[in-house]
Amino acid sequence: MQTIEIDRIDTRLLEILQSQGRISNLELAEAIRLSPAQTLRRHRRLEELGVIRCYEARLETQALGFGAVAFIQVTMERGHIRDLAKFKSMVAELAEIQECFAVTGDIDYMLKVVTRDLKALSEFLLDTLMRIPGVSGVKSSVCLDELKCSSAVPLAT
Structure with a gap:
């Protein structure tokens, strides 16, 4: 798999999603200081590129x-x-x-x-x-x- 270039905004978006997977797009947009539409576009792009592999709930065994x-x-x-x-x-x-x-x-x-x-x-x-x-x-x-x-x-x- 090839390495995908991401900028500091993508990095911040990914950091937030890793710790808060259920965050709303509006909250995510506020956290990375972009419009909700721009945030959603970046989020979807990272999914389509395979950077975001899946979403799951981590259960307490x-x-x-x-x-x-x-x-x-x-x-x-x-x-x-x-x-x-x-x-x-x-x-x-x-x-x-x-x-x-x-x-x-x-x-x-x-x-x-x-x-x-x-x-x-x-x-x-x-x-x-x-x-x-x-x-x-x-x-x-x-x-x-x-x-x-x-x-x-x-x-x-």
Whole structure:
């Protein structure tokens, strides 16, 4: 993906949207000191360019009864390329997996997984993740405390 040039007004608009995703166009226009029409045009342009990927509500997992968060390292079998499409498809379908990254080093993928409790996490690992074709091993680290959770991009740096 190519880097998109944005000016200081676009940067300010994005900073505000990252922290206040439900802000109205009028409030956003006032904050960046543009007319509502100009603000809406800039906002839509950033969406069309793919700079703004999506809007979502960030839910409090504990309040909803999801008490286990784990980071799971997945190692694939040698020559796993034949199973790659199946792995990607399964990862996309599994609601427990919040994030998945292909990484360098001794492991192939890093997952962030959320489940109701440790028993559910164990069942997910043994009955689901380890049964995906091509997966040869997993290592999990259970999260003890969340110190920071953000998807904000450091635009000001």
